[in-house]
Amino acid sequence: MDIKEVLIAAIKNAVQSAIEAGALPEGELPDIVLEVPPKKELGDFATNVAMQSARAFHMAPRKIAEEITSRVSGDWLDRVEIAGPGFINFFLKSNVVYDALMAIYKNLDGFGQLPEKDMAPIQVEYVSANPTGPLHVGHGRGAAAGSALVNVLRAAGYPVVAEYYINDAGNQINNLAKSVDHRYLELLGKADEASFPEDGYHGADIIDTAQRIIKRDGDKYLNMTADERMGVFKELALKEKLAALKEDLEAFNVRFDVWFSERTLHPEKVQSACEALKSNGKIYEQDGALWLASTQYGDDKDRVVIRDNGVPTYLAADIAYHKDKFDRGFSKVINIWGADHHGYICRVKAAIAALGYNPDNLEVLLTQMVRLLRGGELVKLSKRTGQTVTLAELIEEVGTDAARYFFIMRSMDSQLDFDLDLAKSQSNENPVYYIQYAHARICSIFRQAAENGLEAGEAPELSLLTDATELALIDKLQSYEEEVAKAAAEYAPQRIARYAYELAGEFHSFYNQCRILGVDEKLAKARLALVKITAHTIRHALGILGVSAPEKM
């Protein structure tokens, strides 16, 4: 049984016996919450239950605390103190700490992986960038945040399906084909036959695609009609762009379980979703178009689902897509979108509710805008003009590890200025190196220990670890699984980024304070065990972040 549960049970007993003794009036007890105090001098655990219940008991918090503390006991308890406005601070006997550390040490491989939960999977859909060009840094942020979220959920024991929605239907794909067609004709000296499409893509990658087509197939497509050519180019370009996307993501340590094609929704699933909405009156016809009555669910206005020309809107596909997600039986559906899509949340949730599903089971997480600075100037992000910094270029400049950590360490909903010059010229100062350095240092220690035939062994005397830096490091290690659980529950992978940084800090402090090799053998073994756990935990946390943990730097 977890020590926290033991503690909570003891507190409940104490309150109960205080009530029975007449020292506390009958009253509703608030939930007992244990927290780790901000300072070591304030004990191992603390509870604010006395303050929480001041109102119900009509008593001063400190007085309530006295009644409780005088009745709490246990052989694991060293002492109890009342502090500040009414906190009750618990000091555990030191053997409790060492026993817990030994338990971690004995099952080190499993440390950080929480037991699997028996539940329907959570779906996380992210990136889902249009396959019309390379990923840029904004997508990179979503990719890093999404994959870290998937990893942290899995570490916390949740079953997860990571999914990418491919927008391979609709206008933007036609524009892609037209853009390739234009470049194709241009390269073959026939630019006058097709003007550049109004919403075409100006990126250099389009020209590359056209060149590859010419290199492979020459000018044979000139014999086709424009429509036929467009059909061929559409498929060719889509295939290329998709392959490029996967390549970029793979280089960024981002992998998906499901690549979901929008085309598979057309036309049957879109139709059946519309039928379902029509039959319960949530879709109506006006001006020749079909409208979703989203205002019934708080939207600003109703939204067109099927245009008056019979062509479904993007929303129609998205309704069918989300219906499909819910029909697949996920316990939770998480979408990670760029913040510029936030206005879209309301209508999708409206559609979900209109279909009879619980819109609260859809969680939309927004990643705020990334602004790039180069030479102190803002770099404009514009797909239209093709002046973008791509994810591939970012990785080329600062590396996958630094880029991922930099994106993840900030909460998704805070805007980010990414100074490329700084990231390049001062990449040594990136916190990711600080963490990796701690890991490399430990690996170096083990290499030297091995040369001396020294290893931690199966039964290190952990109670020899009594230095303040050792105790601080032990504390940090013991809070890891709770941190994983919290990060998962809050969909906040940045907590793991911060944890890893703080853990590295505790290690570096310890390292400067305590020698590991060259001290008494029993102590050396205990310290080797401590750093072994530390290395494992750093590796595990960096694994969640998708950042490597090199043994040498």
Added chain:
RNA sequence: GCGCUCGUAGUCCAGUGGAUAGGACGUUGGCCUCCGGAGCCGAAAGCGUGGGUUCGAUUCCCGCCGAGCGCACCA
């Protein structure tokens, strides 16, 4: 105009209904005869603003000010 996200040291960011609000960069004072100085220890400096709820608000609610984004029969 309406909506969404956000305002935390000189700068960039964490974080929290409670005990002295953390860290990095920058500024600044120390630390290697020694396991990797990409390190450690110390100093100065901060919750935009006005109300409200609460025993207690930087955190929750409302107004104001400021920033970004969005308000299509585009995707």
